[in-house]
Each structure stands twice: as structure tokens, then as C-alpha cells.
Amino acid sequence: IAGITQAPTSQILAAGRRMTLRCTQDMRHNAMYWYRQDLGLGLRLIHYSNTAGTTGKGEVPDGYSVSRANTDDFPLTLASAVPSQTSVYFCASKNEGSAGELFFGEGSRLTVL
């Protein structure tokens, strides 16, 4: 089934630990995004990649890093997790035809204690 796969679905993490959230898509979309979603706030862009080999910073990039070695994979790394990074993280890719709508993964719920 075509789409975006995120892993893990849920994770509890001790503060100070390193964590990588994985994201893989099989739709051959060039543009990919990482968002965080917190109660009462809109989706906030962390990092994005317009094409393989390039990345850019979004609205809230501090404490996060990404890489885009190929078209399909776009992992998000928290180098040293802090409690304020407790959130639901969504990976998305962009359909460059039609309206340019985003396709989202099912999300990764991260709790930092």
C-alpha cells in the first residue's frame, strides 16, 4: 500500500537520550516535511527537504536534525531529548501534481521524561 510509514508509533524517552524517528515513503515525492503537533497549536514545521540531498529549517528547528540521503527516507533526530520535545511528530510528503496537498504518516507520539 503506497504511503508514508513512521516508526516508532510511540516512545517514552529519558531526558538527555538520543532518538531517531524514522520516515519512509514509497510515492516518489520529492518534498518531505517533519511537523510537531501540540494541543492548542497548529502544526509547526521542524525541518523540510525539497529534494534528496537538501534540507532546510522550519519554524522550530532547534534541538532537531534531519538528513535526506535518498528520495524515500527522511529521519528526524533528537540529539539530546528534553521534556519540551514531548509531542506528536508527523512526517509528510508533498504531491507535486494537482493541489500540492500533503500526505501524512500516522505519527510518532514521543514522551520525554
Next chain:
Amino acid sequence: GQNIDQPTEMTATEGAIVQINCTYQTSGFNGLFWYQQHAGEAPTFLSYNVLDGLEEKGRFSSFLSRSKGYSYLLLKELQMKDSASYLCAVTDSNYQLIWGAGTKLIIKP
């Protein structure tokens, strides 16, 4: 700054019609999206407006007025499965998506 405003929560009755409003103030405009998000799930695309007017898609319609910085999503013949959050998002002059906080729609029998 850039801002998207939509009501936090709305309640409607099964079978009825509900209109969810969205107003925006952004640096430029290159389209407006509506997404649906059921609790605990990912957002899914509903509609896209780039020109003024009404776009109809089954029970859902979306309206845009660029001069007023205003859009609404109209849901007809409400069903219980329409209980979800509805997210408004605008693409600005740099083609970055600005998201509203979402409107939680509660459908009562």
C-alpha cells in the same frame, strides 16, 4: 506576523449542516487547504482553494474570499463519523504552509 484563526470547538447535530470559518493574515497567498484529522490519526486532505468561490465535493464544500482573507468549510448531512478536527492551512508567498490550530467538531445524535 502570520496568523490563521478558526474556532476552537463546534457542536452540531447528526443530519444537520455546519460551517467552519477560517480567517487568515499571511504574507502573500498561494492557496488554502482544509484537512480532516480524527483523534489519534494523521491529517487527511479535504479541499484546496486558490481562486475565489465555492468548491463542492460531495457533502463537503469549501469557500474562499481572498479580498477578505476568509474561507469556510461547509459540511452537509452530518454523520457521526464527521466528528474530527478540521485544520485550515494557507500557503504564503514563499510557498510555506501556515496552519491554524484546528476546529474540533463534535457531532451529537
